[in-house]
Amino acid sequence: MLQHDQRGNPASPQAKTPTECASVFFLPSLLAKPDASKGPLSTSEAYQSVFAAAEKLQARGCCVIASKLEGATPERVCQIARPLLHDEADLVLPHYTSRKFEGLLNASIIAPMMRALYGKRINNPMGPDIGVSRQLLQKMLVKRAGNPGGTALHPLACLAPAAFCDRLRIVEVHLGTRIYPAPDWANMSSVLANVLSPVFCDLERNASCWQRTRVSAPVQAVGEPVFLAQDEGAVDTSRLVESFQLGNRELQEIWSLVLPPSSLFELRKVSRLPVDQFHMSDELWVKVVYDFALAHRLRTISRDHLLRSLTPLYLGWVASYAHDVRSAGALFPERRLNRLSLAYEAGKSYLLSRWRWPDRFNP
Amino acid sequence: MWEQVKQALMDSTTHFLTRFANLLPGLAALVVALFLSMFLAWILATMVRRILMGLHFDERLGRWGFASLAEWSPMNSPTRLVSRSIAALVMVSGFLIGVSAFDLQWTSLFVQNVFSYIPEVMAALVVLLVGNVVARFLARSVLIGAVNLNLQYARFLSIGVKWIVIVLSVAMALEHMRIAPGIVEIAFGILFGGIVLTLSLAVGLSSKELISKTLERDVKKAPSESVEDSLRHL
Numbered sequence: 037m038l039q040h041d042q043r044g045n046p047a048s049p050q051a052k053t054p055t056e057c058a059s060v061f062f063l064p065s066l067l068a069k070p071d072a073s074k075g076p077l078s079t080s081e082a083y084q085s086v087f088a089a090a091e092k093l094q095a096r097g098c099c100v101i102a103s104k105l106e107g108a109t110p111e112r113v114c115q116i117a118r119p120l121l122h123d124e125a126d127l128v129l130p131h132y133t134s135r136k137f138e139g140l141l142n143a144s145i146i147a148p149m150m151r152a153l154y155g156k157r158i159n160n161p162m163g164p165d166i167g168v169s170r171q172l173l174q175k176m177l178v179k180r181a182g183n184p185g186g187t188a189l190h191p192l193a194c195l196a197p198a199a200f201c202d203r204l205r206i207v208e209v210h211l212g213t214r215i216y217p218a219p220d221w222a223n224m225s226s227v228l229a230n231v232l233s234p235v236f237c238d239l240e241r242n243a244s245c246w247q248r249t250r251v252s253a254p255v256q257a258v259g260e261p262v263f264l265a266q267d268e269g270a271v272d273t274s275r276l277v278e279s280f281q282l283g284n285r286e287l288q289e290i291w292s293l294v295l296p297p298s299s300l301f302e303l304r305k306v307s308r309l310p311v312d313q314f315h316m317s318d319e320l321w322v323k324v325v326y327d328f329a330l331a332h333r334l335r336t337i338s339r340d341h342l343l344r345s346l347t348p349l350y351l352g353w354v355a356s357y358a359h360d361v362r363s364a365g366a367l368f369p370e371r372r373l374n375r376l377s378l379a380y381e382a383g384k385s386y387l388l389s390r391w392r393w394p395d396r397f398n399p
Numbered sequence: 400m401w402e403q404v405k406q407a408l409m410d411s412t413t414h415f416l417t418r419f420a421n422l423l424p425g426l427a428a429l430v431v432a433l434f435l436s437m438f439l440a441w442i443l444a445t446m447v448r449r450i451l452m453g454l455h456f457d458e459r460l461g462r463w464g465f466a467s468l469a470e471w472s473p474m475n476s477p478t479r480l481v482s483r484s485i486a487a488l489v490m491v492s493g494f495l496i497g498v499s500a501f502d503l504q505w506t507s508l509f510v511q512n513v514f515s516y517i518p519e520v521m522a523a524l525v526v527l528l529v530g531n532v533v534a535r536f537l538a539r540s541v542l543i544g545a546v547n548l549n550l551q552y553a554r555f556l557s558i559g560v561k562w563i564v565i566v567l568s569v570a571m572a573l574e575h576m577r578i579a580p581g582i583v584e585i586a587f588g589i590l591f592g593g594i595v596l597t598l599s600l601a602v603g604l605s606s607k608e609l610i611s612k613t614l615e616r617d618v619k620k621a622p623s624e625s626v627e628d629s630l631r632h633l
Contacts, residue, residue, distance in 0.1 A: 225547040279549050286546050286553050290539065338536070344543045395455075 079164075080234075083191040084180070087173050095170065096120065099128070102164035104215040112211060116167040119207040119258055126204035127195060128167030131159045132214040133262040136361045136369035139216065141228070143373050144353055145325055146235060152380035153239070153246040153387075154200035157254045158208060161196035162231075165211060168195065172204055190234030197238050201245035210259035228350060229343035236332040236343075247388060252381060276355035277311045283348025290345045294331040299323050306352065316356040318379035324349055325380075326387040334394055422501065429497030436493020440486035448482040456481070523572035530568020534561045552601075559598045566590050 083100060090098035097120040101113060119125035132139065142160060150161045168176075175198055180189050199206050220227070239246070284307040292300060302320050309315065328346055332339055361369045451457075456478050473479045499510040538561035545553030570587035574580055 225543070275549070279547075282549060282551065282553070283546050286542060290543070337539075341539055341543055344547060347547045 079192070080190050087168070087176060087191065090168075090170075091173055091177055097167060097169045098173065099167040100163070100165065115209050115211065115259055116165060119209065120167045120169055123207060123256075123258075124169075124205060125167070125207040125256075126169040126172045127199040127206045129158055129160055129196065129206060129208050130163060130165045130211045130214075131208045131257065131259075131261070133210070133212055133264050134214070135264060137358070138214075140354055140357070141231060141350070144321070144350065144357070144376070145232065148373070148377040148380040149235075149325060149329075150196060150200075151252050151377050152384050153249065154197060154242075155249040155252045156196075156200055156206060157252050157377075158196065158206065162192045162235075163195075164192060166192075166195065169204075172199055172202075175202060190238075193234035193238050197242050197245070200249075201242055206255045208255055208257045210257065210261045212262045213264065224351075225344040225347040228347055229340055232328075232343050232346070233332075233339060236329050239329055240333045243391065247391070252377075273314065273355035273358050274311050276351045276358070277314050280314075280348045280352030280355065281307045283345075283352075287345050287348065290337065290341065293336050294342065294345075295324065295327050299327065303349075312359075314352075314355055314359060316352050318376050319383065321349075321353050321356075321376075322379045322383040323386060326383060326390065330387070330390050330394060333391070425501035428500035429494075432493045432497030432500065433490070436490045436496075439493070440489035443489055444482040444486040447485055448478055451478040451481060519576050523575045526568055526572045526575060530564060530571070534564035534568070537561065537564055555601065556598075559594060563591065563594055566594065 079102075086098055086100055097117075099113060099116045099120070101116070116128050116130070119128045134143075139160070142162065146162055147159055151157050172195070176191065176194065179194065179198065196206070198204075284303055288300070291303070295303070299320065302317075303324075306314070306316050306320070324346075328342060331337070331342055336342065357372070360372055457476055460477050473483060495510050495513055498506050538557045541560045542553055542557035545556050550556070566587065570583055570591075573583045
């Protein structure tokens with residue numbers, strides 16, 4: 037919580053050194069349920085409780101450090117807090133230095149889609165290490181109170197869009213390398229469903245906002261970017277491609293309810309490619325994601341089924357991306373992901389047409 | 400003697416004509432009830448058809464996972480199936496009303512039995528409908544889950560689950576309608592047991608090959624495993 041320094045005085049706006057960030061407190065007791073038998077709080081509940089505590093204490097803002105950072109020091113915490121205190125930022129988001137195979141779900145769907153829809157080039161819209169101003173906190177609490185299905189409002193998925201739509205100030209902080217959790221391949225579909233469901237729900241809530249946005253612009257970045265040597269390991273994507281091919285063979289009846297015939301035809305063509313030549317174009321992937329977002333809104337099929345049936349397609353994209361960057365230099369993954377973001381921006385008119393006229397516009 | 404025969408013949412003719420004359424109002428009522436019910440059925444069917452067409456019922460049904468219903472429907476249109484079913488229901492009701500107008504003991508009993516059976520039929524239809532919805536939902540869940548687990552026999556598992564639930568719901572519906580309960584019970588036991596046995600045999604017999612394939616694949620993948628493990632999604 038950002039409230040007072042150690043002497044009990046309000047945090048000074050001129051404070052610049054890490055030591056002056058002593059007014060930043062981590063409150064672990066908030067992350068446990070009053071009744072211990074009910075288990076730990078979910079991510080969403082944990083963030084909500086931190087926000088509620090910040091509001092109760094009338095803090096100027098709050099920061100949450102949820103991930104493991106390589107070489108994490110108190111200075112890193114201050115890096116997030118400083119823009120809130122001195123730059124009057126409303127939302128501080130992290131910019132991690134990732135290896136080419138890290139943060140793929142964010143890189144393939146969340147970040148480029150938010151960039152295309154809301155017009156802000158941010159790298160990690162869902163944090164999880166974030167700083168939030170009092171103004172944004174209050175807006176979030178009001179939103180939550182006005183939302184009849186309060187549990188569906190996931191704080192991490194809502195923060196960035198809320199800041200975009202209310203034209204609040206967003207700052208990105210270079211936080212260095214993040215230690216990512218190892219993938220749980222058996223529960224890949226659950227991960228996709230849990231992460232994408234609140235994102236797509238928020239897309240529906242903010243439709244009037246993102247439909248007005250035309251072009252994207254960068255946000256202010258703070259700190260020095262860290263460069264990492266990329267791995268040069270051999271890429272074996274046969275299991276990913278097999279998953280995609282199996283999905284293409286068995287899930288046609290589900291995908292045909294969601295995707296237009298042209299996309300299904302393209303996917304069939306992709307599934308016939310041998311593993312070493314496997315490639316899914318960015319345009320096709322973008323159309324697939326937008327069509328799934330639309331089907332989520334229209335409730336074409338059960339939302340859980342819908343998001344889980346995206347898993348083979350996502351693994352197909354991962355395989356295609358792995359092929360593209362297998363022998364590339366250090367900067368190529370960034371350029372590759374930037375190309376994907378541009379494809380999302382170019383495909384926005386497709387989403388707009390389908391969103392507005394889902395029955396009439398079905399290429 | 401001849402007079403007695405003549406009298407008996409006259410009596411029976413009079414009796415027959417009297418009974419027939421007593422039946423005539425009932426017959427007329429039956430014909431009127433049938434015509435009225437046909438007229439009402441036509442109006443209702445037309446209204447329902449137009450409303451459902453306005454709601455794009457056929458397309459929506461396909462989206463809800465009942466695309467196969469179109470195959471059973473006249474002219475491949477579930478809208479027509481619903482409207483014609485409603486028309487048939489109204490006409491059957493009209494027929495029963497007409498039959499009850501005869502004011503005979505057996506017709507009254509017949510109508511009474513038919514009406515007392517209707518709740519059983521409705522309950523059986525609800526059981527069938529719910530069973531169908533649950534079967535499709537579970538089949539889809541199993542299919543998606545099995546595909547995401549990379550199981551090659553995902554479709555087979557999904558169909559197996561679907562038919563187990565459908566067979567269960569059909570047996571429950573027949574039991575509810577009191578149609579040969581003993582036979583249904585035995586047939587259901589045999590069929591359900593057969594499906595489960597077939598599934599376990601199929602999975603058991605094919606798992607030998609599957610496990611060997613999986614092991615073989617894992618051994619082949621060992622050198623490059625580190626790359627796949629280096630993927631981080633969140």
